Amino acid sequence: MHMMGARKEQWVKPMAIPGANQYTFHLEATDIPGTFIKDIRETMMKVDLAIKPGTNVEYLAPWANQINMALVMTVEPRFRGQKFMEDMMPKVHWLRTLFPSLDIEVYGGVCPDTVRKCAEGGANMTVSGSAIMRSEDPRSVINLPRNVCSEAAQKLSLYQ
Numbered sequence: 001m002h003m004m005g006a007r008k009e010q011w012v013k014p015m016a017i018p019g020a021n022q023y024t025f026h027l028e029a030t031d032i033p034g035t036f037i038k039d040i041r042e043t044m045m046k047v048d049l050a051i052k053p054g055t056n057v058e059y060l061a062p063w064a065n066q067i068n069m070a071l072v073m074t075v076e077p078r079f080r081g082q083k084f085m086e087d088m089m090p091k092v093h094w095l096r097t098l099f100p101s102l103d104i105e106v107y108g109g110v111c112p113d114t115v116r117k118c119a120e121g122g123a124n125m126t127v128s129g130s131a132i133m134r135s136e137d138p139r140s141v142i143n144l145p146r147n148v149c150s151e152a153a154q155k156l157s158l159y160q
């Protein structure tokens with residue numbers, strides 16, 4: 001679950017009870033990320049921490065060892081079909097360098113033309129909405145990130 005609305009704290013247990021297994025919240029939306037992480041962890045869900053395009057990635061670093069995944073948003077949260085913000089890739093690369101085993105996701109405007117940039121930056125997970133819905137071959141759009149991310153991860157590990 002990627003929670004973008006207000007009062008996300010109140011939804012932790014209602015999401016866990018029917019079976020959600022991961023809970024993504026935005027760093028910008030809480031003053032108490034540590035408490036929130038602990039509350040999610042207690043439900044046995046994975047903890048994922050997201051940052052919006054305007055947020056400095058260094059604010060995420062103190063929490064990186066307590067989460068399962070960092071989500072670097074490449075559009076402003078809200079609307080489908082926005083343009084991929086390539087200038088977010090340095091954030092992904094910075095996180096990958098500091099936290100080599102952290103899952104890093106990119107979300108927003110990810111399509112066959114942009115997925116390689118995400119993977120080369122260091123993302124190992126991507127989310128696509130519009131690209132799949134608009135494609136005449138949605139299966140290939142779904143499969144491509146898996147192949148591209150795994151190739152890029154191999155290359156990145158060769159350079160380390």
Ligand SMILES: O=C(CO)[C@@H](O)[C@H](O)COP(=O)(O)O
Binds near residue numbers: 077079080109110
């Ligand atoms: O939900 C959001 C952002 O909050 C939408 O921007 C889209 O769901 C992102 O996916 P794409 O359509 O850009 O792939």
